[in-house]
Amino acid sequence: MVLYCDNCFEPFEGERCPHCGRKKAREARADDLCFLTEQNIIWGGMLAGALEENGIYYVAQNVLGAGLAFKTGLLSERVRYYVFFERLQDARDIVTQICPSPDGGNEDGFEEDAFEYEDSFEDEGDGTEGGAEE
Numbered sequence: 001m002v003l004y005c006d007n008c009f010e011p012f013e014g015e016r017c018p019h020c021g022r023k024k025a026r027e028a029r030a031d032d033l034c035f036l037t038e039q040n041i042i043w044g045g046m047l048a049g050a051l052e053e054n055g056i057y058y059v060a061q062n063v064l065g066a067g068l069a070f071k072t073g074l075l076s077e078r079v080r081y082y083v084f085f086e087r088l089q090d091a092r093d094i095v096t097q098i099c100p101s102p103d104g105g106n107e108d109g110f111e112e113d114a115f116e117y118e119d120s121f122e123d124e125g126d127g128t129e130g131g132a133e134e
């Protein structure tokens, strides 16, 4: 069962929220808003476009206030994206496709499925290597 921490906007599995340690979590619902990713406005803009294309509703939240972004430069402005739990996995797939890599240390400890390709394809030469000689 996936639980949802409405403090961190994070779905999680286990007894308590891995981010804030909160135990009072309820079961995640399809319409729970979940934190997706934080991007600068360039990647964020591309991501937003892709989400729209895929019909994924999202909420964008500027991390810095508009005034601060103005001072520090537009590129330093970061935007956080939230999507509904029911589309979270789809949205994450899009993030991996679009955004090169999560910049900055990812301390959230997202579980990553290890890609273990069992290379058990054995080539038992069945004579397909016919050399075309003249």
Ligand SMILES: [Zn+2]
Binding pocket: 005, 006, 007, 008, 009, 010, 017, 018, 019, 020, 021, 022
């Ligand atoms: Zn939490």
